Amino acid sequence: MAMPKIPNDTLSTEDHDGTSHEWERALIHRLALEAVTEQRRARRWGILFKSLIFIYISIILVLFAEPDWPDLSSLRKVGEWHTALVDIKGVIASDAKANAEDIASSLRKAFEDDKTRGVILRINSPGGSPVQASLIYDEIRRLRKKYPDIPVHAVAADWCASGGYFIAAAADRIYASRASIVGSIGVVVNGFGFVDTLKSLGVERRLLTAGEHKAILDPFSPAKDFDTHHMQGVLDQLHQQFIHAVQEGRGARLTNDPQLFSGLFWSGEEAVKLGLVDGIGDVDTVAREVIGAESVVDFTAKKDFLKRITEQLGTRIVTAMAEMVGGPSTGLLIQ
Numbered sequence: 331m332a333m334p335k336i337p338n339d340t341l342s343t344e345d346h347d348g349t350s351h352e353w354e355r356a357l358i359h360r361l362a363l364e365a366v367t368e369q370r371r372a373r374r375w376g377i378l379f380k381s382l383i384f385i386y387i388s389i390i391l392v393l394f395a396e397p398d399w400p401d402l403s404s405l406r407k408v409g410e411w412h413t414a415l416v417d418i419k420g421v422i423a424s425d426a427k428a429n430a431e432d433i434a435s436s437l438r439k440a441f442e443d444d445k446t447r448g449v450i451l452r453i454n455s456p457g458g459s460p461v462q463a464s465l466i467y468d469e470i471r472r473l474r475k476k477y478p479d480i481p482v483h484a485v486a487a488d489w490c491a492s493g494g495y496f497i498a499a500a501a502d503r504i505y506a507s508r509a510s511i512v513g514s515i516g517v518v519v520n521g522f523g524f525v526d527t528l529k530s531l532g533v534e535r536r537l538l539t540a541g542e543h544k545a546i547l548d549p550f551s552p553a554k555d556f557d558t559h560h561m562q563g564v565l566d567q568l569h570q571q572f573i574h575a576v577q578e579g580r581g582a583r584l585t586n587d588p589q590l591f592s593g594l595f596w597s598g599e600e601a602v603k604l605g606l607v608d609g610i611g612d613v614d615t616v617a618r619e620v621i622g623a624e625s626v627v628d629f630t631a632k633k634d635f636l637k638r639i640t641e642q643l644g645t646r647i648v649t650a651m652a653e654m655v656g657g658p659s660t661g662l663l664i665q
Contacts, residue, residue, distance in 0.1 A: 411445055413621045414443060414446045414449045414627055415449075416436045416437055416449065416451055416452070417628070417630040418451060418452070418454070424459065428455055436630050437469060438473065447480070450485055450617065451482065451485065452485050452487060453486055454486075454487035454490070455491070455494035455497075456489045457491055459493065460517065460571070467497055470501065481621065483503045484498035484504045485613050486512055486598060491514035492516070500575075504606070505607065506598030506602075506610065507610065508597065508610055509598060510601075512595060512607055513595035513604075516572070517568045517572065518593075519561060525550060535551065537550070543556075569591070572591075584605040598610065614626070
């Protein structure tokens with residue numbers, strides 16, 4: 331009897347000699363599944379590690395950037411009168427937290443709020459740029475005239491000196507802690523001379539300028555009488571501007587002490603005796619007892635984190651480029 335003919339599709343599992351290959355197919359299938367599973371597992375671990383690295387770098391950047399988190403305790407109740415707070419912290423400069431643009435913006439928002447009963451400038455600064463301090467001073471006086479019913483008081487923290495005090499003089503009153511450092515009404519420009527150092531190293535200074543006094547106060551050239559005299563004239567003029575601002579703001583409250591505008595500084599307790607400060611107090615005391623609105627709302631400008639990083643990086647690049655092309659090597663500060 332003839333055997334039935336085997337269909338061609340059965341040859342994938344059994345050869346003509348009857349040997350089965352089903353285990354090979356199962357093995358290949360299992361290996362493929364394991365490869366896919368491993369690939370998925372590797373992808374999940376990769377995402378996890380990348381996320382952890384991102385979080386770690388973000389935390390490091392936040393810690394080094396010292397971001398200003400909002401003070402939730404300063405939020406007021408709806409309809410409640412409040413004292414508006416604006417912080418002036420650190421060196422006063424265009425590329426620092428205490429810059430005229432941000433502080434002026436904060437002050438305007440504080441005055442424009444219809445529930446603001448008074449404004450407090452909390453100053454913790456040793457000084458800085460005379461230009462930035464003057465701009466803030468002028469803006470405070472402008473806002474005082476525009477909103478005559480809203481008083482402005484300055485409260486000194488650790489330091490209210492130099493440019494910090496320049497700003498405080500624009501306020502209606504100034505308060506300080508007994509241990510605050512107040513005053514330092516003067517101007518300084520500092521630098522170094524490396525002329526003899528270059529000679530001892532056998533280095534020849536080669537300086538080319540277009541303009542007779544373009545390299546004034548160059549630290550690698552000998553000091554000239556004209557340069558010193560000219561710079562002293564600039565400092566004296568800025569000092570007189572500082573003195574005028576303080577006298578305009580403080581008026582008859584200042585004593586006639588001959589050291590008042592000499593650049594000296596005093597404790598808050600002694601500053602009261604000299605007329606530089608009106609009384610001893612802190613933010614809460616002034617808000618509660620002087621302004622009459624115990625609830626304090628912080629109006630200090632808070633920059634976006636990425637914007638701060640970008641601006642700081644840009645400032646560093648511009649400063650470095652200015653120094654490379656022969657920019658000023660000295661810093662002018664109200665101190």
